[in-house]
Amino acid sequence: MLNIHTEYLENHTARLIVEVDEERLQRAMARAARDISRKGRIPGFRPGKAPLNVVMNLYGREYVLSEALDSLGNEIYREALEQAEIEPYAPGSLENVDNDGRTLTFVVPLRPTVDLGDYRSIREPYEVQDVTEQMVEDALENLREEQADLEPVDRPAEMGDRITFDHIEIVALDDETDDDRAGEDDAAEDEGEQDEHHEHDEHDEAGRVILHQHGWDRVLRDDNRDLFPGFSAQFVGVSAGEEKTFTLDVPEDFDAEDIRGRTVRVEARVGQIRARTLPEWSDELASKISNGEHETIDALRAYVRQQLEESARRLADQKALEGALEKLVAGATLRYPDELVEDYLSDLVAEFDYSLRQQGLTLQDFMKITGQTEEQIRQQYRPRAIQRAERALALGELVRAEELDVSEEDIEAEVDEMSTALGGDQAGQFRQFLMSDRSRANIANRLATDRATGRLLAIAKGENPPKGPTPKAEAQTAPAELSALVPPQEGPVTKGELQTTGASDVPPDEDTDTDHEAASAEE
Amino acid sequence: MGKGALHVYDVIRRPVITEKTHEMVDAANQYVFEVDMRANKLQVKDAVERIFDVSVVKVNTMVMPPKRGRRGRKFYVRSKAWKKAVVTLAPGQEITLFNV
Numbered sequence: 001m002l003n004i005h006t007e008y009l010e011n012h013t014a015r016l017i018v019e020v021d022e023e024r025l026q027r028a029m030a031r032a033a034r035d036i037s038r039k040g041r042i043p044g045f046r047p048g049k050a051p052l053n054v055v056m057n058l059y060g061r062e063y064v065l066s067e068a069l070d071s072l073g074n075e076i077y078r079e080a081l082e083q084a085e086i087e088p089y090a091p092g093s094l095e096n097v098d099n100d101g102r103t104l105t106f107v108v109p110l111r112p113t114v115d116l117g118d119y120r121s122i123r124e125p126y127e128v129q130d131v132t133e134q135m136v137e138d139a140l141e142n143l144r145e146e147q148a149d150l151e152p153v154d155r156p157a158e159m160g161d162r163i164t165f166d167h168i169e170i171v172a173l174d175d176e177t178d179d180d181r182a183g184e185d186d187a188a189e190d191e192g193e194q195d196e197h198h199e200h201d202e203h204d205e206a207g208r209v210i211l212h213q214h215g216w217d218r219v220l221r222d223d224n225r226d227l228f229p230g231f232s233a234q235f236v237g238v239s240a241g242e243e244k245t246f247t248l249d250v251p252e253d254f255d256a257e258d259i260r261g262r263t264v265r266v267e268a269r270v271g272q273i274r275a276r277t278l279p280e281w282s283d284e285l286a287s288k289i290s291n292g293e294h295e296t297i298d299a300l301r302a303y304v305r306q307q308l309e310e311s312a313r314r315l316a317d318q319k320a321l322e323g324a325l326e327k328l329v330a331g332a333t334l335r336y337p338d339e340l341v342e343d344y345l346s347d348l349v350a351e352f353d354y355s356l357r358q359q360g361l362t363l364q365d366f367m368k369i370t371g372q373t374e375e376q377i378r379q380q381y382r383p384r385a386i387q388r389a390e391r392a393l394a395l396g397e398l399v400r401a402e403e404l405d406v407s408e409e410d411i412e413a414e415v416d417e418m419s420t421a422l423g424g425d426q427a428g429q430f431r432q433f434l435m436s437d438r439s440r441a442n443i444a445n446r447l448a449t450d451r452a453t454g455r456l457l458a459i460a461k462g463e464n465p466p467k468g469p470t471p472k473a474e475a476q477t478a479p480a481e482l483s484a485l486v487p488p489q490e491g492p493v494t495k496g497e498l499q500t501t502g503a504s505d506v507p508p509d510e511d512t513d514t515d516h517e518a519a520s521a522e523e
Numbered sequence: 524m525g526k527g528a529l530h531v532y533d534v535i536r537r538p539v540i541t542e543k544t545h546e547m548v549d550a551a552n553q554y555v556f557e558v559d560m561r562a563n564k565l566q567v568k569d570a571v572e573r574i575f576d577v578s579v580v581k582v583n584t585m586v587m588p589p590k591r592g593r594r595g596r597k598f599y600v601r602s603k604a605w606k607k608a609v610v611t612l613a614p615g616q617e618i619t620l621f622n623v
Contacts, residue, residue, distance in 0.1 A: 044541030051545060 002076065006084050009107075012337040015095070016106045018080045025072070025101050026052075032068035065101045069094065077106055087111040090339045109337030114397035117331045124323040124460040128316040131308040138225070139304050143289050145219070148276040156239045157220060157273045163235060165216045166271035173207040173247070173263045210259060219276070228254055228264070235270065243269045321453055324460035328398070329390045336393060344385040344392075345378050352381070395452040403468045404451040406444045414443050534562045534570040539607065551611065554618055558584070558608045567608045575618045581611040 003019035030052045036059060037050035045054070056064050073094050081088060092108035150162055157163055220232035228250050238244050245267045252261040279285050286300040287293075294300040353363040367374060399405060419431035433439065451469070458465040538544075539555040547553040558567050564582040571579050589604045612618070 044539070044544075046542060049542050054540065054545070 002080055002083055004080050004084050006086070012110050012112070012335045014084075014086055014108045014110055016077075016080050016084060016086070016092075016108060018076055018104045018106065020072070020076060020102050020104060022102065025068070028068040028072035029064055029101075031071070032064050036064065036067060065097070069097060069101065069104070073104060076104060080106065081108070089337055090343075109339040110335075112334065112336035112340060112393050114335075114393050115333040116328065116394065116397050116401060117333065119328055119331060119398065119401070119456075120459060120464075122324050122327045122331065122456070122460050123462055124320040124327070126316060126320045126461045128309075129312045131305060131312055135308055136301060136305050139308060140301060143300075143304070144278055144281065144285065145276070147285065147289065148278050150274040150276055153273055153275045154240075155273070156237045157235050157270065158275075159220050159222055159232065159236055160276060162217060162219045162274045162276055163270055164272040164274075165213070165218065166269040167214050168211065168216050168266070168268040169209065169213075170211040171207045171265045171267075172210050172259050173265055207265070208258075210264065215271070228256070228259065231266070234266070235268075238270050240270055240273050243267075317457060320460055321457050324456050325391055325394070325453075327460075328394045328456060329387075332390075332394050332397070334390055334393055336389065340389050340393075341382070341385050344389045345381055348381045348385055348388070349374070349378060352377070395449060395456070398452045398456060399448050401467075402452070402455050404448065404455060405469075406447045406451070410447055411440055411443050414447060415440075418443075529559055529562055529566060531566075531570040531573050534559050534566050535574065547609070548617075552614060552616070553609050553611045556608050556610065558606050560586070560604070560606045562606065562608075564608070567610065571610050571618075575620065577616045577618060578613045579610055580613050583609040583611075585609075 005017040007015040007017070009015055033050065033052040033055035034048050036055050037045060038048035040059075041047060042050040042054065042058060050058075052064070077092060077094075080086075081092075086108055087110065089109045089111045092106045094104060095107045096105040097103070098105070153161070218227065218232075220235055222232060226232050228248070230248050234244065234246050234248070245265070247263055247265045249263050250259045250261060254260045281297055283296045286297045287295050290300055290303065294303050349363070356363060356366055363374075363377075366372075367377065415431060415434045419427045419434055434443065455465060536557040536559065539557055544553075544555040547555065554571075556567070556571070558570075562570075562584075564584055567582045567584065568579045571577065571582075585607050587605050587607050590602045592600045592602070594600055
């Protein structure tokens, strides 16, 4: 029986002050001395045979004590936890050794505690946007335009032509001080195919640069898919090689927040003009667009509508879920140690590093370029790590409270499904890979998350689902983006936060306007 | 002290601390030293008693033969002969200096 004194500290950690009895300490030191003399030969003694006092004379008491505490500390720590009935979240640390090794002070991060409160009363407005005929038409039109033939022409540009700008710069002129850089890239990311791409995230003398690119492609159009109203019209009649500078007022009700109601100045040089010949609608075209999956226009139209509806529903799900998650966390009483946030932070930074690596950079490079230290980067990620940690805790508790635990059979079933769906010929091999401990843990985690988010959504929609596992179909209402305990796609990048995604997230898809995003789901 | 006589601090060169001598301390209260070749038992007894402030019951001395070791194929190293003294202390007495 150990003599333990427990103090609970503020940040959900506990301090254990443990008295070790003398005899036990001596034994541990003798053991340590044996180990030391085994590793470092002591003249006159066979390895491991030198007695404690000889080793202490040679190496010093401090060293022997610290070696002894390496193992004894762990032993005592385990016993103390058990005796004090403390559940640690992470490995504790030996904070202090007093009294010649007889008093040990441990600091233990405690396992998080979650009280969800009255989560069953969470409600979120749930509204699926209607898919209008116009939206279907627009989506179809986008698909048709992808099939357009491009022909370089030697005449001034006309509406409907595809223009390559040698150089284009769009500046939102300053009419007010506006520090909100959120969504800066919305307008810029619409069309891709950039040869060179450098964005200037700075104020020049006249305003803020929204877009600055070379070799940028754009179709001139006079409908609602124009970059912003009136943009294309300015280039009608301009020939290749000509420069054009103009200013335009963007309407107050425009989608992209950062230029809404602002005056923008556009400076551009037109490089190449290509006329587009759109193929006529025919069953053949429909078949070509859908790679033979839909043989008639009507079938394609029905498919597109279905996809749009699906995507609208997903969007509504995601929105409601996001709100519900926020309420869930806000309504819950969460107590957790800092280590939890640190763990999530490390994950986030690792993810960031990974995303950089995909662009051929490393975190080290990034730190060098931006002149930031790792500590600064971590600091920037902290709010997100906290958000993640809290959501994960709340969802984890939801899994428990709603009896949604994932069983071995569930994992097996999921593995079977995935291996047949993805493995193809190598289904067996794939299955083996999926059955590894790590991958199983991931799958279990994802299943639990799907279930918890699905249940939370059902609750938020007022469906009042019964406790216990949900039928599979319902569980899948959780949008796929909400991968294991990760919050859904982040909203606009807020100021002071690192931009990790954005450009790399959206494939440079021709004519993907924000409000036509659904159309890109047709691949 | 005549000419060429040994000073007590010259008599005792070093304690011999090995597994074996360690056991001798526990088993027979015997301490082992390397002593000057010229030192006799009486000198050793006198030296130990004066330096460590203990009473010596018995001293055994022996000359350890030189040994030849080899370094590599050709080279031999020789260790010199030395005199070892096993000092038996009166019961209940100990030499704490070397902490053996």
